[in-house]
Amino acid sequence: MIELKDVTAAYQSQTVLEHCCLTVPDKAHISVMGPSGSGKTTLLRLIAGTLRPLSGAVQVDAKKISYLFQEPRLLPWLSAEENVNLVLSDRKETLEEARHWLEVVGLADAMTKRPGALSGGMRQRVALARALAYGGDLLLLDEPMSALDEALSVQLLTLLNQYTQDKTVIFVTHSPGQAKQISETIYTIKNKTLELL
């Protein structure tokens, strides 16, 4: 379960979120929408624990968090399969599993390519494969489909739903269609606070 109680977050003296409250039960899927710069990534950082709130309380009882960052953050000198294998135990034996997750996201033909030889959408899919491979019980997904076309997004979201049925998912997106496909509950950030859509 995730619980934010009256949370205010700021960078230097500039507040980004004010008096936010949020409860996410275990295994629930929620989406967070809102314009660029409204604080969506900041919210994920608070939940991941990489940013402390200025005031209020953040409680997260997840054992393991898979965080898909807004930028793919792949190591450029490693192939796609090696990038995914890094979050497994990075051994020869786990390479098969890394390949399995790349197949799931439709990258069977690109496994040995380095990030520099992949398109933006392909890099995003490697990052998604890595997040799934890591196997957290909480997935924080920051605009994971922003560089993909509509048809591929629909397809990947169907798979994502399938693989995350027993996990808690917080999905940040600009697309109302994607939000509806992944989650029963959709929040938006308005005037620095979370509102139910």
Ligand code: ADP
């Ligand atoms: P979103 O993900 O909705 O686009 P962010 O959470 O990334 O928004 O950012 C919210 C606001 O906080 C923006 O005005 C942004 O410029 C500012 N911000 C984000 N990260 C930092 C940082 N590390 N230092 C200072 N300001 C930041």
Ligand code: MG
């Ligand atoms: Mg963001």
